[in-house]
Amino acid sequence: MNVELSTDFKDKYSELLGDRADKLFEAIESTSENSFRLNPLKPDFRNVSVSLDRPIPYSKIGYYGDIDGNSIDHISGYLYSQEPSAMYVSELLNPTKSDVVLDLCAAPGSKTTYLANIMCSKGLLVSNEINYKRAKVLSSNIERMGITNTIVTNNSPKDMEKTFEGYFDKILVDAPCSGEGMFRKDPESVKYWSQDYVEQCANRQKHILESAYKMLKPGGTLVYSTCTFSPEENEQNIDFFLNSHPDISLQNVEKYPGMENGMPAWGNNNPELTKALRMFPDQFNGEGHFMCKLEKSGTPSEIRVKPINSGVKKEDSKLIDKFSDENLTYTPHTNLLKINDFLFQAASLDNKFKKLHVLRNGLKLGEFKKNRLEPDIAMILAAKPDDLKGIYELDDSEYKKYLHGETVMVADQPSFSNKWIGVSFQGKLFSWGRYSNKQIKNVYPKGLRR
Numbered sequence: 001m002n003v004e005l006s007t008d009f010k011d012k013y014s015e016l017l018g019d020r021a022d023k024l025f026e027a028i029e030s031t032s033e034n035s036f037r038l039n040p041l042k043p044d045f046r047n048v049s050v051s052l053d054r055p056i057p058y059s060k061i062g063y064y065g066d067i068d069g070n071s072i073d074h075i076s077g078y079l080y081s082q083e084p085s086a087m088y089v090s091e092l093l094n095p096t097k098s099d100v101v102l103d104l105c106a107a108p109g110s111k112t113t114y115l116a117n118i119m120c121s122k123g124l125l126v127s128n129e130i131n132y133k134r135a136k137v138l139s140s141n142i143e144r145m146g147i148t149n150t151i152v153t154n155n156s157p158k159d160m161e162k163t164f165e166g167y168f169d170k171i172l173v174d175a176p177c178s179g180e181g182m183f184r185k186d187p188e189s190v191k192y193w194s195q196d197y198v199e200q201c202a203n204r205q206k207h208i209l210e211s212a213y214k215m216l217k218p219g220g221t222l223v224y225s226t227c228t229f230s231p232e233e234n235e236q237n238i239d240f241f242l243n244s245h246p247d248i249s250l251q252n253v254e255k256y257p258g259m260e261n262g263m264p265a266w267g268n269n270n271p272e273l274t275k276a277l278r279m280f281p282d283q284f285n286g287e288g289h290f291m292c293k294l295e296k297s298g299t300p301s302e303i304r305v306k307p308i309n310s311g312v313k314k315e316d317s318k319l320i321d322k323f324s325d326e327n328l329t330y331t332p333h334t335n336l337l338k339i340n341d342f343l344f345q346a347a348s349l350d351n352k353f354k355k356l357h358v359l360r361n362g363l364k365l366g367e368f369k370k371n372r373l374e375p376d377i378a379m380i381l382a383a384k385p386d387d388l389k390g391i392y393e394l395d396d397s398e399y400k401k402y403l404h405g406e407t408v409m410v411a412d413q414p415s416f417s418n419k420w421i422g423v424s425f426q427g428k429l430f431s432w433g434r435y436s437n438k439q440i441k442n443v444y445p446k447g448l449r450r
């Protein structure tokens with residue numbers, strides 16, 4: 001589909017960029033390149049059926065190329081589609097395995113899943129999304145990637161700021177924006193563009209940044225990013241933020257070929273803004289982006305964590321032991337948390353999260369049903385083959401049937417009798433199955449069948 005830029009948009013950027021503007025419009029009207037990431041949380045994670053010949057220079061796990069959303073690589077969480085510019089945002093925040101991290105505007109989850117990869121699914125990652133439907137998509141992407149260190153919340157930044165004052169070592173604000181940098185990926189979005197919309201977005205971003213400021217620890221790092229070109233949403237907002245908070249400073253970031261400095265002239269001539277980073281599609285092989293890294297000075301005070309009661313009763317523990325004895329090579333026992341009838345291996349037991357609308361806390365292990373624990377798909381997507389007592393490897397035609405939701409007839413497997421087994425294709429685990437009488441009963445969730 002062709003992108004049709006409005007006269008107002010063209011006039012604005014012709015004034016801002018002079019002769020260069022035509023090159024930018026040409027790039028927006030051209031086709032873009034796709035890219036994807038590998039998932040190091042998966043066993044033998046480079047073993048995928050796509051070419052890894054064209055690595056993205058600033059990412060250890062990013063490659064140019066197309067992927068198929070119906071392939072086993074995608075279904076089992078070995079691959080995640082993400083455009084190249086966006087990948088650099090998580091690299092800039094660069095969280096450690098022990099950081100407490102907040103991704104404040106996280107859906108659908110491309111940057112959050114990358115952050116979890118960098119953290120090796122350790123530490124704590126709170127992935128928040130204000131829109132409930134989008135938060136559910138975020139949660140299922142986290143599940144597909146086998147991530148276990150994440151709490152998915154569905155709150156407004158304002159709802160969170162009081163409870164989590166000075167709580168986070170690192171925060172990402174990938175702000176809702178006017179999306180000018182994504183016009184060529186999403187030509188429909190051009191229709192919503194107006195100068196008024198840009199100003200509304202800029203105003204909303206100021207409020208989000210303010211909440212993020214409150215939740216950032218002294219000594220902590222905040223990355224702010226947008227996928228839009230507008231000065232109002234980028235340099236001007238950062239200049240405003242720096243002026244409002246003397247304890248915040250912009251940090252230098254590494255710029256790879258094609259990445260450009262932020263523009264002081266677009267932000268009240270604040271010279272610090274050269275430290276920010278811009279990607280324009282006429283210079284850089286990716287979509288339009290702005291990003292910068294900010295640091296809050298000071299020494300953090302100790303965060304007190306009051307753990308909540310796990311809610312796991314003696315009879316629940318017996319069911320967990322029984323399930324583990326029969327089907328796993330280990331017994332999950334740390335950070336267990338029961339919410340209603342669901343069992344989680346929690347990413348955090350801090351009772352502060354009780355004040356939020358939590359969709360997922362860590363790894364969902366299963367559901368207690370009439371004297372048994374029924375395992376959840378999330379457990380299999382986070383499992384390693386060694387964790388399971390039984391795995392059945394499907395052939396091509398069995399795989400197609402299984403994805404459809406059909407029962408698969410197999411040769412007799414006495415050792416699997418009445419057990420929960422991992423179901424894999426091309427060595428990649430993607431579902432549970434229940435074996436009895438030469439059949440693998442299909443328990444692949446209805447919403448995922450195809």
Ligand SMILES: C[S@@+](CC[C@H](N)C(=O)[O-])C[C@H]1O[C@@H](n2cnc3c(N)ncnc32)[C@H](O)[C@@H]1O
Binds near residue numbers: 104109129157
């Ligand atoms: C640019 S998108 C985030 C993309 C995401 N970080 C990723 O990489 O997949 C911005 C998100 O902010 C959310 N949002 C909208 N209004 C918001 C607000 N007032 N406060 C916080 N988030 C908001 C949107 O629903 C949207 O999911």
